[in-house]
Amino acid sequence: MGTSLMRFWKLTLASAAALGAVALAGHYAASLSFGGGASAAAPPAMPPMPAPIAPVVKMTLPIYLDYPARVESIRNISLQARVSGYIEAQPAADGADVKAGDLLYQIDPRDLQAALDQAKAQAERDEAALEYAKANFSRGEELVKNGYVAKDTYDQRASAMRQAEAALAMDRAAIRAAELNLGYAEIRAPFAGRLGRNQAAKGALVGPASGALNTLVQLDPIYVTFNPSESELAEIEQARAAGKVVAEITVPDSGQTSYKGELTFLDNAVDKATGTIAARVTVANRDFALLPGQYVRVRLHIKDEPDVLMAPQAALGSSQLGKYLYVVGADNKAEMRLVTLGPEDGALVNVVKGLAEGDKIIVGNLQKIGPGSPVQPMSVKAQSGS
DSSP states (O other), X not given: OHHHHHHHHHXXXXXXXXXXXXXXXXXXXXXXXXXXXXXXXXXXXXXXXXXXXXXXXXXXXXXXXXXXXEEEOSOEEEEEOSSOXXXXXXXXXXXXXXXXXXXXXXXXXXXXXXXXHHHHHHHHHHHHHHHHHHHHXXXXXXXXXXXXXXXXXXXXXXXXXXXXXXXXXXXXXXXXXXXXXHHXXXXXXXXXXEEOOOOSOTTOEEOTTSOEEEEEXXXXXXXXXXXXXXXXHHXXXXXXXXXXXXXXXXXXXXXXXXEEEEEEEEOSSOBTTTTBOOEEEEEOOTTOOSOXXXXXXXXXXXXXXXXXXXXXXXXXXXXXXXXXEEEEOGGGBEEEEEOEEEEEEXXXXXXXXXXXXXXXXXXSXXXXXXTTOBEEEEEOOOOOOO
């Protein structure tokens, strides 16, 4: 009885073990069919990002040097009275633009005209005296030969004639001085320019010691002065040796209004305190828009650099390694290029190092791509420089 029961339990345990093995095998197979199959499937590929591209621009690049500058007048004079008198009129108003020769102030000329008339009358009297002295001397020449006139009397007649001649010469000089003084009653513009504020009202008594009546400033042409550093002096001198150095003058905060000029002056010494040298551009200012003391910017064109590679500034990125661009690489994948930049020209910038002439620069969707990202190039019109 005990032996039979023992055999029963052994058979039962064996059957259970066999059934458990079958169930475990089925469970493992099920696990492979659900979990293992999902891990073996490849992830879906990312679609290429549309990437607007622009070609590298090869061009001749003008090289400029830029400076802050100030406008200065070529001539700035004080108008003063050279004769005494009362201001009779001021035909040109304060701040008026005048031409050379325009009447600016009229001093009462009556006293000066009277002085001229007096000088002329004196000359006429002395001229009559000279005629008599000459006639008397001529008669004395014949009489002294015959012994009818003493030698001393003859010498007196000669002296009287020469004194009359000298008196007439003095009268004529006095006439010229009186004419000059009468001319000084009219104060005229010595050159074209703009008047300042009047300092002598009509009716005021003025004279050589009364101070300036007004100021007159020449505005066309006009100077623009600036101070390049001594390190840039060699480039400027080379440009001057090659020909005329053209300058562009820009007025800030005026819609970028610009004027053309020419470099006409470099000082003969470098300032030891600042390491700069004084330079000057002469600018045509026909509309009198530039005024002395005004702040402007000067751009000197010193040379043209041929066959330089240019890229759109909008395509530039910046990282800890420096400036970079994305270009379309092999298999249409984005390739990062670290670049060294040169001068700018409008919307373009010179790439000194990092680009080749045939590269295709990615200019759009830059935030959505990275190195190695697949891209779909889309051509856009290349931008040109200024």
